[in-house]
């Protein structure tokens with residue numbers, strides 16, 4: 001029985017946790033400041049990996065696209081293909097997966113350790129709400145950082161594509177940019193993808209703070225919670241991606 | 250004082266106990282952690298809870314701070330029933346208690362200064378220069394002036410405990426709860442903490458409750474001691490009286506004997522499969 005009710009009650013707890021966090025939103029100066037601090041910490045943590053991965057994804061996408069398009073003599077369309085798939089799918093999804101592995105895990109581990117070392121309890125005893133003080137800023141920072149990181153990932157991927165298509169394959173730079181400019185729509189492609197990444201950011205960081213907060217306060221408990229964060233948030237990102245794509249486009 | 254009857258407890262003169270626990274029962278699942286505990290703790294006193302690990306000492310502190318609610322019986326602090334407080338009342342109540350948790354529980358991402366300033370920022374509107382003065386005076390009171398910019402991981406165990414102590418008393422509470430404040434410290438640090446607890450209790454007119462395993466330190470420090478074993482109060486009294494007690498449970502604990510009424514062997518729970526625990 002536990003096997004079936006367990007996950008359902010966990011999901012319920014997680015949603016309640018979200019409401020408890022949102023009830024703590026104040027827009028006060030100190031709260032905004034901690035959110036910005038966390039955005040800086042969480043964003044900066046993921047910056048390098050996002051940039052490197054974005055660049056190489058852009059290169060390999062162009063390589064495959066050119067290979068395929070060449071058969072129809074359409075390799076000058078490469079920027080369109082790369083751009084569409086990047087902005088709509090690969091940018092948001094890959095960034096989210098990388099974010100889950102890089103920042104999600106460290107949020108869970110950090111909060112879990114705070115719990116294991118009684119810091120959370122100490123806060124409650126000082127009449128400070130740890131959900132508002134610890135969980136909320138990290139959650140908000142996740143919602144803010146993922147779209148920003150996605151934009152950065154996309155930019156670096158385009159750069160990778162430029163380097164490979166124009167630099168290596170000697171395609172015409174003018175055609176490359178004009179196809180990109182006329183073929184990619186701001187609303188459909190760019191905003192559509194950005195909107196997804198906001199949802200992904202929320203999902204990952206909710207799971208990360210919730211798992212950290214509900215981790216068993218031991219070394220192995222924190223380890224398990226950290227693993228669960230990556231696994232569950234990666235799976236959910238892919239599921240939500242399909243749902244949003246099929247309903248919203 | 251022994252002559253005073255129950256009618257006196259209605260008005261809050263200094264003789265009424267500041268903490269009054271009656272027939273307290275606390276369970277976790279099927280396991281009864283505390284089973285009918287009663288105690289009166291008087292204003293200004295230093296009281297110890299001793300007993301084997303897992304006896305429920307920390308649980309008593311958590312029932313007093315309102316983190317846990319009793320299944321039966323009552324806990325009153327200053328004449329207020331803790332279990333009937335709303336969340337908001339509880340928050341307010343907690344400003345008047347300082348807690349030193351096991352290992353100090355300093356916030357690892359904040360400097361020493363910010364650790365001590367946290368409760369002040371949260372609960373007062375003091376301007377920054379005053380906060381600074383308050384924090385610095387508490388830091389030098391624990392003998393650690395000049396370390397305010399360090400991070401917790403740069404402190405020794407004894408220093409961390411003293412910083413946590415400064416943080417716990419920064420808002421001048423009425424009651425201090427200490428959970429194993431001396432465990433894991435070297436002898437000098439132990440004496441330092443003991444002296445701090447004693448002097449602060451006197452200087453601020455506090456009431457202090459201390460969970461400890463250290464019989465020697467307990468005798469040097471406290472006015473009254475409760476020995477908790479097998480979910481009940483196995484013995485109580487002033488340290489001098491406990492020392493000469495003929496009660497076998499008290500004698501066993503005070504002198505660290507293996508043989509005695511306090512069981513050495515772990516007793517497994519009665520539910521055979523453990524499915525419902």
Ligand SMILES: Nc1ncnc2c1ncn2[C@@H]1O[C@H](COP(=O)(O)OP(=O)(O)O)[C@@H](O)[C@H]1O
Nearest residue numbers: 277282300301302303304305306307308309460
């Ligand atoms: N969160 C918890 N869940 C279940 N059992 C607990 C929990 N906390 C403590 N206990 C149990 O309650 C009993 C008393 O614990 P505690 O008050 O921490 O003991 P002490 O501080 O005297 O060592 C122990 O047997 C412990 O296993």
Ligand SMILES: [Mg+2]
Nearest residue numbers: 306307308428
């Ligand atoms: Mg304990």
